[in-house]
Amino acid sequence: MRTPLSRRAVLAAASAAAASAMLPRRSFAATKAKIKIGLLLPYSGTYASLGNNITDAMKLAASEKKNRLGGREIEWVAVDDESDPAKAPANVNKLVVGEKVDILTGPVHSGVAMAMMQIVRQEKTLTIVTNAGAQPITGSLCSPNVFRTSFSNWQTSYPCAGVMLKDGRKKAVGMFWNYSFGQESMSAFREGFTKGGGTIVKEIPVPFPTTEFQANLSEIASLKPDAVFVFFAGAGAAKFIKDYAAAGLMEKIPLYGSGFLTEGVLGAAGPAANGIKTTLHYADALDTPANKKFREAFKKATSREADVYAVAGYDTIHLLAQALDKVKGDTSAEKDLIAALEAARTESPRGPFRFGKTHNPIQNVYVRLVKGGREEVLGLAQKEADDPAFGCAMAT
């Protein structure tokens, strides 16, 4: 029942964007007014800490730019999306139609992102996705006015297959939360693993957000694979890691996953997490000047540790600053602004960053290992990984 966006609709959208760029510009005075940036992020519920980190990192980046983008002062408008897709259309409208934000950023939850895409593709609002990794955002639903500074689910899980195969693990069990994030991660891993000659013995979908894993752990123990690939995040990930270790499986069957398995949960999981290998486009421990500078500044500003979510927020503002400087803050020059963003480059805390054809990041994906309760960077899993852009007309 999913609706792949027809090629014609994308072209229509693209040409409409082009057409509106040729409309008479708004008066110059208008462009000198404050630039309104909408934040559609969760500030309550399970993902609130993600929303807060993204927001604070954006504000940190803005302060490094003296709170001005393209010469215009920034006005932030935040809406708590509660990660509730049922309320998402109304919340997006609040920002896009009600507040008439110049640029929309967010969200964390991909269900919310889907509601957002529906509206911003119609309204042509310049939108930067700061977390949600759903494939369609830069795939079948891609749109010239939508960029993403975080990741696509594919990018976080496909490279993991290569890492496992390189470690000599040919027989794997996959276990994932049965919602789109988990499903897309699993299918990316499956693609990479089978392509590289591995066999997936069994895929175990677990209802989201259930955290009762005992039955499936016993099943894994009886299947005796070479390794296990999992997708869990947040509280579920912490619980899974503890259960996996407590069942005595950690020493016998190595655990792999997309980086979200260990992001933000190492404290809660404790020593149980030692030995887990994951792939992600960032690692707290990345030893680069940009990362060190960023982490120190974030700590100073918020007295919290930065994380992968904060990085996306931070980069969003720096990329926007570049592009808006180029068009001198004129957000009505849509076509130029989009072109400027497409050309923007940044030496992000995560490494070199640029947008690909579908407006998804092209970025390094790292191999990380938990050791002594801390994440270590083992090296690159994939250099300058680009998303395969399933069904995006802009890719060609």
Added chain:
Amino acid sequence: MTTSLVAVQLLNGVEYGLLLFLVASGLTIIFGVLGVLNFAHGSFYMLGAYLAYFIAERTGSLLFAALLGLPVMVLVGFLVERLAISRLYARDHLSQVLLTYGLVLVFNDLQRALFGNEVHGVPMPRALTGSVALGEMQSWPVYRIFTSVACLCIALLLRQVILGTRFGMRVRAGASNAEMVEALGIDVRKLFSALFTAGAVLAALSGMLAAPLTTVYPGMGEGILIVSFVVVVIGGIGSIKGAFAGALLVGIADTFGKVLLPGVSSAVVYAVMAAVLLFRPRGLLGQPALQR
């Protein structure tokens, strides 16, 4: 599935069921005697878990957390009953659903304000960190055995209290006929207040016991609440024995559902409940129509 795997899964199911029973027992007592459908029961579970985390992190001891946390929950349970629930006894189910639903929203935000949104781990007591081998691949953490035994002990204790004490006799009388209890000159107000508090404490205690296994996170009360409702309804509302049977049934059905029917496993327990209600509209061990 091999026989040994079936046995292991059965063990998993029973272990899960025992924890469910502990949460559901308070719910079923409160409903059976007070006639109140308490949606806030999951919030008490969550509060218990958060208290365990909060105190254990500062004192380093889960036992200490329980000793310090349970009195707090006695106070919370007592206040909630006095200030809100006690005004509902004569009211319809709709009012109860709404008031306790409102409590859920309030408690969720209270948790947010007091403890934040992060996921927290609670370390197991050092004496219980080991594990025993279970088959060639898997091992069984001692703490899980401990919680199972603890749940079983509490179940037996409950049985003893209900069948063997004056308080228990009043509770049984109250469950079958509240007016009679009043006629017998028992102070119903005090009885109800004590029972509600006991239910809240039982829920919190389950949360504390479970905390090292589940980690502590926002919204953890709601998942368990819904499953506990299923347990209570399958067992027959008001019946502790029924809750025990229901909890084991749900635990085992859920465990095997996950293995045999992946992808639709979440619907399994609800299907079991619907099936039970079709044949026994008042649950496995439910009383025929309470006059309420």
Added chain:
Amino acid sequence: MVEALLETEALTRRFGALAAVAGISLRIEAGAVHAIIGPNGAGKSTFLNLLSGELKTTSGRVRFRGEDVTRAPPDRLSRLGIGRSYQTANVFPELSARECVWIASHSRKDGEARVAERGARALAACGLAARSDVAAGQLSYGEQRQLEIAMMLATEPILLLVDEPLAGLGHDEARTIVDLLREVARNRTLVLVEHDMDAVFSIADTVTVLVDGRVLETGSPQAIRESPRVREAYLGEEE
């Protein structure tokens, strides 16, 4: 011999170990006023509830106009022509008297005009015509009893099961009800459970005495009054 309108055969209802009704076999003859008396806890109300289908029988049978209705639910029995009124007035307190009888009457759907007319007739027959707009909950205790009977009549029953219609009423109110019942019973069959012996003996054609869920004796009021067994088991206790 007059045809039996309703017949029970070893009708039994247990609550756990207690048999509230223990094997009652009884014939209710068409057109009769059949009173059922007995000390408290004799199983009178339980017996009525079995006849009206509100309680399920444990064993035994009930036949109504020759048809086995043992397992029939209350709504079906009502539609077959068994009406029921209650010990404590069981009206709809929030609705007006007119609405109460309307609801009763509407259960036989045969056009709004007839429904309304039947309701009005029942109200008038029970002497409540002037009180039809008063909320049932606001009526006096006696009037609520009258309304109970009016509601029952509005369903045009053949057999009326009336449970303690006089309980808690003053002398005058009780007389009104007795007169009403006598009037009602003229062309219907009435099963009456009642404690007030004067009332029972003044209107009943047949009296059955229940003790401990069993039939002690059945006979004419005269025969019952004179039965030594009844005197011993029952009447002796009452005053």
Added chain:
Amino acid sequence: MNASRRTRVALLVFAVALALVPLSGDRFWVQFAAKMMIAALFAMSLDLLVGYAGIVSLAHAAFFGLGAYLLAGLTNGAGLVSPLATFPLALAGTAVAALVIGFLSVRTSGVYLVMITLAFTQMLYFLFGEAPGLGGSDGLYVAQRPRLSAFGTTLLDLGNGRTAYFFIWAALVAIYLLLARTVRAPFGRVLAGIRINEARMRTLGYRTRRYKIAAFVAAGALAGLAGVLDATLYGFVNPAIFGWRQSGLVLVTVLLGGKGTLYGPALGAVLLGVLEHFGEKWTAYWNALIGAVAIATVLALPGGLAGLLRGSRG
């Protein structure tokens, strides 16, 4: 009588005022008001069940969700665009689901009914969230908004915000009038009798279960209509609309507004909508605010807003 006339005048003024909202020209407020109206319709449909038939169901969000998903499915899967086809089909589908769920649920009563309806809601929630082919957890787009054309001209295009607004307005007014009539009609009075004393209704000869199922189906179908309108307005459906919290929220709406009045729950929907919109700016803890409002209503205002307006407390 006087009070009810005042209510009627107030409702008329309110309906006219709603009809004038699009004149403001502000698309956001038009859409905001449209959302309120859908919520009002949804709450009114539940009031038929809760306030009149006395059935407390937690399955109501499921019917809202089914209506929305059916519209999306019929549009995407079968390519149906005309509301003349999609609306009746979606409503019929919801009604059938309500018939099945109602049939199974009204076998029980009271708390058991609350629980079994909760179970059905959860089952559907998981089904739409996980089963392949139903859109999954991210939801679905409605490929084309309902549009009615004949002879090459478009008669009704619900993709147009203003047209959709008036359509929703008309649906709300029509359903209010229909429900107001229904609850005064014999059917509604029998439902009231069942709510007050079901056992007595049975001894009066009513097959009460049939009436309850009928109420369940009618309320479910109208909830489905609210869902269809929601999907029409936003063009997006997501399994989150099935959750038990949504069912709980609409119950709060009904009680806050005053059950058994129809217009009360509609008012409740407006109040909660406004509270949500502004409360969120005012405090990060506005969920607790809604919780507090629910608690206060139960404890202090059993008659809800409608009771307050009528000057009585219940």
